[in-house]
Amino acid sequence: MLKIINSIYTLVIVATAVSSAGVMAMDRITGKAFATRSEVYATHGMAATSQPLATQVAIDILKQGGSAVDAAIAANAMLGLVEPTGSGVGGDLFAIVWSAKDKRLYGLNASGRSPKSLSLEKLKSLGLDYLPPLGPLPVSVPGAVDGWYELHNKFGKLPMADNLAPAIGYARNGFPVSELIAYYLDSSAKKLAKFPGFKETYMPTGKIPAVGEIFKNPALANTYEKIAKGGRDAFYKGDIAKSIDKYMASQGAI
Known part of the structure; x- marks a missing residue:
């Protein structure tokens, strides 16, 4: 979840994600005993995300004169890079x-429907009586990018290219992988490595990046650049959409 606040807008974004982590809290001298951190105060704006780099990106956008929506879009794009196990343009x-x-x-409800051609009859023809938990079949049409532009058209102040620039830069130049994401990527590899594109993206050296290792995702940088230049149509009607259709067809989903 993202929460961005400035003097004009307060915005909360919940992107599709699944995560779990145990938290140990110690008694505090002041404040609530179960809280692990002190309260944070600010005069011009605040940002809260699950990853420090995403939070910093959001604050930087606010400093550039962006709205809370601009900052949230920038942070959401950044989370799709640094926390791909829980966020991304392929979700809602x-x-x-x-x-x-x-x-x-x-x-705003920017969730997508099931693919038009993925009918009950189609699933039965594949020998299925339920949707498998992994692969392309359970994936709905991604609504995140459309959601970015719906929000930006109404509340954005900076160009979309400015909002996506930080994530593009980190995707090309790399970022240190956090402990939890390194763990989830490693545990996911056993199940997802069989799908096209996973090894090429997340195992470029033949293994999952370790904690603190600098990881780059040039393919995602290319995707963000196309979205920044071509808008939502670049994602839903351009080369990106065609590549998704090709992949879905190869997996029997359409």
Whole structure:
């Protein structure tokens, strides 16, 4: 979940994700005993994400004059890079935006439907009586990119290219993999390595990146650059969409 606050908008984005982690908390001298950190205060804006680099990117966007929505989009794109086990342009997006200007709460459901050609008859023809938990068959049409642009058109201040630039830079130049993501990637590799593209993207040296190892994702950088230049159509109608269709067809999904 992302939470971005500035003087004009407060925005909360919940992207499709599954994660779990045990947290040990010690007694505190002040504040609530179960809290692991002190409260944070700020005068011009705040950002809260699950990853420090994504939070920093959001703050940088706010400093550039971006709105809370701009910062949230930038952070969401960054999370798709640094925490691919829980976020990404292949998923959905849900957002709640409070506009202090017009004293109104806005909500956005940017979740996609099942592929048009993935019918019950199609599944039966594949010898299935249920949707498998892995692979392309359970994936709905991704709504995240459309959600970015819906939010940006109404609340954005900076160009979309500026919002995606930080994630593009980190994808090309690399970032240190965090402990939890290294663990989840390693545990996922056993199940996902059989699918096309996984090894090429997440195992370029033949193994999953270790904790602290600098990891680059040039393919994602290319995708973000196309989205930044061509808008949502670059994702849903351009080369990206064609490559997705080709992959889905190879897996019998369409």
